[in-house]
Amino acid sequence: MNVAEKIEKKIGRMEEGLTFKYEQLGISKEEYSAATKATERLIRKGLIKRVSKGVFYKPKKSRFGELKPREEELLKPYLFEGNKRVGYITGNSLYNRMGLTTQVSNTIKIASRSKRISTKLGKVEVKPLKSYVDINDKNYYLLEILDALKDFKIIPDLDKKSGIKLMQSRIQKLDPKEKKTLIKYALEYPPRVRAFLGAIMSVNSKGEDILSLKESLNPLTSYNLGIDDAILPTASQWFIE
Known part of the structure; x- marks a missing residue:
């Protein structure tokens, strides 16, 4: 079986809507040159689509036409x-x-x-x-939370009161171990993130150890996030204004 036949057979068994690279085609690096020509032929046939150089997907068919991943x-x-x-x-x-x-x-x-x-x-x-x-794979969703807190002030079209409720809800759904890890990661982020996380977690604190967040902050520094105690009751306790 030549390279083109191997690739077509492999792609034929792939699930629609998933992306792949040459590494997923079951070929050696020495066969990549031949694979380039084979994938070009499959693109012309409409069997696969190119996302970017060396990255492809098998289009998913529906009654409305092809669906992108x-x-x-x-x-x-x-x-x-x-x-x-x-x-x-x-x-x-x-x-x-x-x-x-x-x-x-x-x-x-x-x-x-x-x-x-x-x-x-x-x-x-x-x-x-x-x-x-x-x-x-076990921590990226925690970093997403911290990124949102970091960029909170510059997120376009953000309603701050609703946004804080969304973040509170997301944090409250974490289990104790996840909350502990979130705090640990927050210590690697800028001080405004630590202050913001501490203020949110202290609203409904159920014994989480947020002391490390407070101790990491300079009490002479304030963090201008455009948030007051009317929006977040603990804001001023965490030097947020």
Whole structure:
């Protein structure tokens, strides 16, 4: 069986709507050159689509026509190295998904500790951002929370009162171990994030150890987030104004 036949057979067994790279085609690196020609033929046949250089997907068919993969799926090759997560989507794309803004950005930010991720998906530009801690599948959702707190003041179209309620709800749903880890990661973020997290967690504190957050702050420094005690009752206790 030649390379083209191997690739077509492998793709034939793939689930529709999932992205893949040459590494997922069961071929050796010595066969990548032949794979380039084979994938070009499959693109012309309409069996696969190109996302970006070396990244493809098998289109999902519906009665309305072809469906593109979800944003997260399109970016999956950049978020993972093999099966290891090395990045996550952040910025306004994340905050839109969280319900903090209705605006849709034509720029997607990907945070990563180990690599600089920069590419284009059609008209959408993907820009890199350095993460504050190492990323894995068990912690990226906690970093999403901290990123939202970090950028809270600059999230477009944000209703601060509703936004704080959303963040409180998301944090309250974490179990005690997750809350402890969230606090640990917050200590790696800028002081305003630690203050904001402490203020939110202290509203309905059920014994979480937030003392480390308070001790990490300079009591002579205030954090201008445009939030007062009417919106967040504990704001002034955490030097937030």
